[in-house]
Amino acid sequence: MNGRDLVRSVKAVGSAGAAQGLLAVRAAWRRRRIDASGLPARGAERARVPGPVLSAEPAPGGGVIRFTRSELRITVTANGAVFWGWDGAGPEPSYALAGAAPEPDPRAVLEPDKDGAWRVVAERMTVVVSRLGAVEVCTPGGVSLRRELPPRWWEPAGGGGARWMQRSEVAADARFFGLGGRASGPRLRDGTYRLWNTDPGRAFGSGDDPLYLTMPVQMVVADAATHLVFHDSSWDGTVTLREGEEGAGSGHDRAGASDLRMDGGPLRCWVMVGTPARVLHTWASLTGAAALPPAWALGHHHARSGFGSEQEVRRIVGGYHERGLPLDAVHLGIDHFDAQRVFTVDRDRFPKLPVLAEELRRDGIRLVSIVDPAVKAEPGNPVYDGGSDEDAFVRDSAGEVVRGVVRPGEAVYPDFTRARTRRWWGGLYEERLSQGFAGFWHDLNEPVSFTAFGESTLPRSARHDLEGRGGDHREAHNVYALAMARAAHEGLSELAPRERPFLFSRSGWAGTQRYGGVWSGEVATGWPGLRASLSLVLGLGLCGVPYSGPDVGGFDGSPSPELYLRWFQLGAYLPLFRTHAGPRAGRREPWEFGDEVLEHARVALVGRRRLLPYFMTLAHLARRTGAPYVRPLWWGVPEDRALRDCEDAFLLGDCLLVAPVLTPGTERRAVRVPRGRWYDVVTEEVYEGPAQVLVDAPLSRIPVLVRAGAVLPVRGDDGSLELEVWAPARGRTGGGLVVVDAGDGWDEPEIERYVTRRLGKRVVVEREGEDGPEEPSLPVRVRGLLS
Secondary structure, eight states, X not given: OXXXXXXXXXXXXXXXXXXXXXXXXXXXXXXXXXHXXXXXXXXXXXXXXXXXXXXXXXXXXXXXXXXXXXXXXXXXXXXXXXXXXXXXXXXXXXXXXXXXXXXXXXXXEEEEOGXXXXXXXXXXXXXXXXXXXXXXXXXXXXXXXXXXXXXXXXXXXXXXXXXXXXXXXXXXXXXXXXXXXXXXXXXXXXXXXXXXXXXXXXXXXXXXXXXXXEEEEEEEEOSSOEEEEEEOOOSOEEEEEEOOEEEEXXXXXXXXXXXXXXXXXXXXXXXXXXXXXXXXXHHHHHHOOOOOOOGGGGSEEEEOTTOOXXXXXXXXXXXXXXXXXXXXXXXXXXXXXXXXXXXXXXXTTOXXXXXXXXXXXXXXXXXXXXXXXXXXXXXXXXXXXXXXXXXXXXXXXXXXXXXXXXXXXEEEOBOXXXXXXXXXXXXXXXXXXXXXXXXXXXXXXXXXXXXXXXXXXXXXXXXXXXXXXXXXXXXXXXXXXXXXXXXXXXXXXXXXXXXXXXXXXXXXXXXXXXXXXXXXXXXXXXXXXHHHHHHHHHHHHTTTOOOEEOEETXXXXXOOHHHHHHHHHHHTTSSSEEEOOOTTSOOOOGGGGOHHHHHHHHHHHHHHHHTHHXXXXXXXXXXXXOOOSEEOTTTTOTTOHHHHTOOSOEEEXXXXXXXXXXXXXXXXXXXXXXXXEEEETXXXXXXXXXXXXXXXXXXXXXOEEEETTBEEEEEOTTSOEEEEEEOOOTTOEEEEEEEOOOXXXXXXXXXXXXXXXXXTTEEEEEEEETTEEEOOSSOEEEEOTTO
């Protein structure tokens, strides 16, 4: 017995209460026992590298290159990406891909290169494979973007899955972004980042890693080009990054480096090259279009652990109405469940939940329900009984159903990697719809099992179906939440076919955008937590997840009025705008922070409602192009090194630059402005970029600039849709994209393209039509003409 774990067990009983603590202790020791008997013993291992090249066999888009101890399959696909897989690994099966892998590009040809190497020349890149198995990705002009050194495997002497390591080199000027939801960043500094979805067990701060949603996706930005790389293995691993240094040592550049170490799974990789917009468009074509939220989901959401009754919900909603504050959704947590059991309702506290939901809907407010994956292991619980009849729950290597501990007590876990289980689970949302819920947030789906020590998740030896292939939790853990979201999305699409499913999740993996969005999880209350909120949203967007947002105000504490307001003002410009807090945290209603904060929060809420048509346009563009709503300042000019290092401001679409206040006591702040003319949206003061400028940031608002020539779809004063056009600079043109959406349903509205020109003191606005310029289809209001 491990003495340290024994001490942790005693502490767990004392801190969590006797009943819950004992369950956590038992779960920890049970997990250890299951893994001790269920995981294969590794024992001695032998190292392996590919060895020298032997031969090559061309095929459409690339071919197979054989080495003495491995083989490499390489294919350039029709969408411009390149795939390679070692040891015969192909693109499928993969939880990341939206469907079958794209067809090969017949124009790409595998051909001999110098010094025994081989190369594949494609439109957007050239891939060179050295005689010893290094893979180098170059621009069409021959500039090296990424060089993956020959990989190394460590294989158990008795057979079984191999650990592997892949070291990569990038340009000295390159900067790393991505790897899922990271609290530090969005630019990822030197250090090691773990690839294992993890509940930290407490509110997290900017230095905590890993968090709830990790993925082996890097976006690497360099002068020569941007590239996105995805190593498609869902196993546990780490990425160690080291930024390069120009002119290091004796005047020579030192390349940046990325060391990827995985505990198993195939060694296969996708790379796409181009501008940030192009690589994310290619990434979306591989992993799937982002789910389109209904219009109401782009408004303001209010949540708090502890909405304990219908009366409390009515009180909160009444507070918004009395003060004339916009509200679009109210979220109910586990306190509305019967004994905290999923897909149930506490009839004492919520006796007429469908009536409440209908009343709220008539006022334009939707109810959103929490859904946890764990099911209380209690005969007589309909979900437990139904899942047992379906054989839906995860089992261990001995064939016994795995039990863990969550909020309602001992629980079992659906195996979402089995199609039959997903169908059963998706059908359970009928009960939620019958109660009047319009949306869903998935929590604890890393998945979590509370334990006194060790990892707070399922045993690594727990068995999963993995679409009929079979495997264990080492492979299934990181895709568990992704598969759960798929089950919900597919079920809701059948149960309510005329409505867009709305769901967002705490955890996920590559491709999770197909089914919904993400929220930050339990971010710590404090100024570092506010900064981490922005990092998470930016980083997720660069991994292909455009819809996300934090707990406004932080999860665990009582924010000062200033911190709450600055968080609220930032949230008003993020895709998911939700106030939320834990059961022991302070309240999050705007009127709880005094009259001054209330009035400033009102301005932020009214401003968000005014911008809803713009957010809806960004949602459609994200679905069609993969471009996130929230973008780093370098999005359009990745070669601008000053913008690459700017982490305290962002672009909202192409038109707006938002500079949140991230430190206390700030009344003016420096803003790095990209090239071109920008207007302050309130004062209409003009700023010319590229430059760093000082902008007023009074407590009443955060700085927001708009690009000259921009066309913004907004709600007018009477609630109707109109175009707000900002005058181009003299002699310049501008424009914008607009998507007019009905708010729900599956219609694909057209993208309207507008062009703006300045003629003296007049601005001409035209819509691009099939037969040439046309008059705008919406009323136009021009601003910025006095400059």
